[in-house]
Amino acid sequence: MLDQALERYFGFTGLKPGQKQVMEKIMQGRSSLAVFPTGAGKSLCYQLPAVLLPHMTLVVSPLLSLMKDQVDFLQSRSIPAARLDSTLSAEDYMSILDRAKKGELKILVIAVERFKNERFRQHLKQMRISLMVVDEAHCISEWGHNFRPDYLKLPVYRHEFGIPQVLLLTATATPRVMQDMCVRFEIDRDDAVVTGFHRPNLVLQVSPVPEADKPRILVKRMLESREAPTIVYVTLQKTAEKVAQNLADAGIEARAYHAGMPNEQRESIQNDFMSGRVHCVAATIAFGMGIDKKDIRRVIHYDLPKSIENYSQEIGRAGRDGIESLCEVLANKDNLNILENFVYGDMPEKQGIAELLGLIAANAEDELHLSPYSLSGQLNIRLLPLKTLLVYLELEKIIESRSSYYSRYSFQPLKDTRDISSAFQGERREFVRAIFRHSQAKRTWTYVDVAAVEAESGSPRQRVLTALEYFHEQGWILLRSSDSMDVFQIVNRRFDQQVMTEKLYALFKNKQVHEIGRIHLVLRFLQSNACLSFNLARYFGEIMPEGSCGMCSVCRDERSATLERTKKLPSLSGRDKLDLLAGSAEFLGREASPANLTRFLCGVGAPVFTKLKASRSPLFGRLQNHPFARVQEWVEKNLPEIISA
Ligand code: ADP
Ligand code: MG
Numbered sequence: 305m306l307d308q309a310l311e312r313y314f315g316f317t318g319l320k321p322g323q324k325q326v327m328e329k330i331m332q333g334r335s336s337l338a339v340f341p342t343g344a345g346k347s348l349c350y351q352l353p354a355v356l357l358p359h360m361t362l363v364v365s366p367l368l369s370l371m372k373d374q375v376d377f378l379q380s381r382s383i384p385a386a387r388l389d390s391t392l393s394a395e396d397y398m399s400i401l402d403r404a405k406k407g408e409l410k411i412l413v414i415a416v417e418r419f420k421n422e423r424f425r426q427h428l429k430q431m432r433i434s435l436m437v438v439d440e441a442h443c444i445s446e447w448g449h450n451f452r453p454d455y456l457k458l459p460v461y462r463h464e465f466g467i468p469q470v471l472l473l474t475a476t477a478t479p480r481v482m483q484d485m486c487v488r489f490e491i492d493r494d495d496a497v498v499t500g501f502h503r504p505n506l507v508l509q510v511s512p513v514p515e516a517d518k519p520r521i522l523v524k525r526m527l528e529s530r531e532a533p534t535i536v537y538v539t540l541q542k543t544a545e546k547v548a549q550n551l552a553d554a555g556i557e558a559r560a561y562h563a564g565m566p567n568e569q570r571e572s573i574q575n576d577f578m579s580g581r582v583h584c585v586a587a588t589i590a591f592g593m594g595i596d597k598k599d600i601r602r603v604i605h606y607d608l609p610k611s612i613e614n615y616s617q618e619i620g621r622a623g624r625d626g627i628e629s630l631c632e633v634l635a636n637k638d639n640l641n642i643l644e645n646f647v648y649g650d651m652p653e654k655q656g657i658a659e660l661l662g663l664i665a666a667n668a669e670d671e672l673h674l675s676p677y678s679l680s681g682q683l684n685i686r687l688l689p690l691k692t693l694l695v696y697l698e699l700e701k702i703i704e705s706r707s708s709y710y711s712r713y714s715f716q717p718l719k720d721t722r723d724i725s726s727a728f729q730g731e732r733r734e735f736v737r738a739i740f741r742h743s744q745a746k747r748t749w750t751y752v753d754v755a756a757v758e759a760e761s762g763s764p765r766q767r768v769l770t771a772l773e774y775f776h777e778q779g780w781i782l783l784r785s786s787d788s789m790d791v792f793q794i795v796n797r798r799f800d801q802q803v804m805t806e807k808l809y810a811l812f813k814n815k816q817v818h819e820i821g822r823i824h825l826v827l828r829f830l831q832s833n834a835c836l837s838f839n840l841a842r843y844f845g846e847i848m849p850e851g852s853c854g855m856c857s858v859c860r861d862e863r864s865a866t867l868e869r870t871k872k873l874p875s876l877s878g879r880d881k882l883d884l885l886a887g888s889a890e891f892l893g894r895e896a897s898p899a900n901l902t903r904f905l906c907g908v909g910a911p912v913f914t915k916l917k918a919s920r921s922p923l924f925g926r927l928q929n930h931p932f933a934r935v936q937e938w939v940e941k942n943l944p945e946i947i948s949a
Contacts (some may be wrong), residue, residue, distance in 0.1 A: 313381050320345040322499035327353050329495050337472040337496040342620055346473040347374055350437040354411050357434040363413040365439040371413045385411035405430045416454045419461055422706045433467045441472035445484040449613035453695040459488045476613045479845040501841045502848050505623045508836040508856040509632040514870035518634050523554040532601035536586040537618055539607040547586040558584035561591045598625040605633040611822045612829055612843050635830050637869040641931055647819040648932045649908040653899050656683035658805045665797050672792040684912045696808055703792040710785035714749035719780045735761050833864040876938050886946045888923050902936040
């Protein structure tokens with residue numbers, strides 16, 4: 305049955321490793337987990353069963369833009385598939401939902417955020433779904449490398465919508481992450497299918513290099529073969545710029561790429577690299593998703609990778625054509641702090657957690673409207689951990705998400721607003737006038753005071769938004785919505801605030817310890833005394849039958865790399881350091897908690913620093929070469945004395 309459908313729908317003549325096993329599990333009515341490297345054909349594992357299963361397959365993906373090609377591909381094969389994304393018109397959106405409810409769609413692709421919307425969940429309840437597919441499924445595990453809080457709720461939704469089977473897809477999962485995924489989705493461990501991590505054409509190399517020598521070594525490496533397509537990975541945006549500049553100074557054309565650059569520029573660099581006009585890109589990890597260039601000959605880690613999963617994914621972009629390619633890490637221990645600081649910056653303070661719980665308990669209504677963005681500042685918890693915290697509260701059955709909406713609307717007029725009003729008559733004209741009367745022009749955008757329009761016109765909010773959307777569709781204004789608000793229902797207020805604070809705090813602490821441990825695993829891996837390829841595969845649960853690759857730097861040199869700190873670790877004693885602490889405490893004023901002081905001195909951002917313009921203070925980041933944990937201990941020890949002085 306599978307073979308026939310394979311030919312008929314996809315025109316493929318055979319299956320790739322693992323595909324048959326996974327599909328058979330699904331056709332036997334079981335749930336499964338597929339861990340295959342990128343490019344190994346995970347999508348087909350659901351696409352083929354989807355046409356054979358009685359009802360619809362619901363595909364959940366973190367990046368809808370990447371799913372566009374898949375949906376186009378399915379449609380070109382006459383498989384009824386659709387994607388719900390935010391660019392659809394209301395009409396198209398409804399028509400897709402309609403087809404899904406009538407059972408006309410075989411595959412529906414959505415972004416995970418879609419579940420937050422209660423109305424969408426109501427629609428889902430009216431659909432018959434055979435299979436839920438979760439792409440990039442490692443995001444569900446807090447022990448994985450790309451945890452997405454929203455994913456944690458997927459098992460709950462699966463039950464809510466009575467979806468009998470699930471298929472999880474990922475390219476990177478350690479045995480622990482696999483275990484976690486299987487438990488959460490009730491998948492039998494025997495139904496997990498793992499294939500080939502080992503890529504025999506990748507030459508793994510660890511080169512111990514003092515920090516100061518890195519630019520020179522990199523230039524040397526590039527000169528060995530100038531035109532070989534190369535990605536140089538760095539941790540910080542400014543390093544990407546610096547590295548590209550250093551290479552340019554040495555006459556090697558290279559471009560920087562990071563998330564701080566405008567989209568068009570990023571796109572053009574990516575295109576130039578793909579087409580071979582540019583041979584070298586110095587990039588942060590923002591460069592990679594969707595890069596499917598077959599002949600990348602070198603992936604050089606200028607800084608330590610964040611985790612072994614990251615490393616594996618990043619080097620996995622090299623040599624897709626099967627030709628030998630170099631994956632080199634220029635390594636020392638100097639920048640360990642920078643990696644650790646990302647983790648420490650994500651740790652909420654107990655006080656922030658307690659404040660949120662207090663806010664919920666004291667909320668007069670059962671409905672709770674939160675703006676994650678402003679709440680982040682208020683509680684001094686970064687956006688990602690805040691979202692995690694809100695999901696924890698949902699899993700604790702304290703709140704339940706209802707919907708989300710934008711609270712701020714602004715526009716740029718593309719036509720005189722008086723002319724827009726004149727296009728209407730009678731009451732409608734008055735209504736449109738009220739909208740513009742209650743709009744305030746700032747530098748580029750004009751902000752609509754929706755509440756004021758509601759109050760004056762007596763019309764519901766929805767009418768105001770519909771009108772604005774209409775003006776936008778007519779090309780009269782350029783409309784923008786911002787400040788997303790999440791709406792929750794409070795389902796339990798009678799929890800013990802203190803106990804719950806401790807419990808949630810412990811969850812975050814545990815995560816932090818794990819994340820720091822993950823960085824140290826990278827160090828251990830790079831200093832392996834056995835074959836690097838073997839160790840890498842083993843990390844992902846695969847035992848390389850050959851035992852060693854014979855090509856990596858350990859196999860070749862017959863010894864492990866030893867990484868050192870090449871810059872001396874400065875000391876934390878002396879009067880001047882105490883003065884620095886006192887000055888920082890004074891600068892932070894009311895916000896001078898030990899946690900904030902440590903972050904401030906280590907140069908780690910915190911939401912409350914924004915309004916204090918902390919990063920512009922000459923004291924900010926003055927201890928950034930010290931390990932965070934040491935600074936924290938030192939602050940906690942010396943702060944009482946400073947305060948009493
Ligand atoms: P992954 O999600 O694992 O990274 P994809 O599912 O995107 O990989 O598949 C990569 C490519 O392999 C796609 O172009 C797909 O059409 C192709 N492919 C998948 N399965 C087969 C097969 N059995 N025979 C031929 N090509 C296949
Ligand atoms: Mg894929």
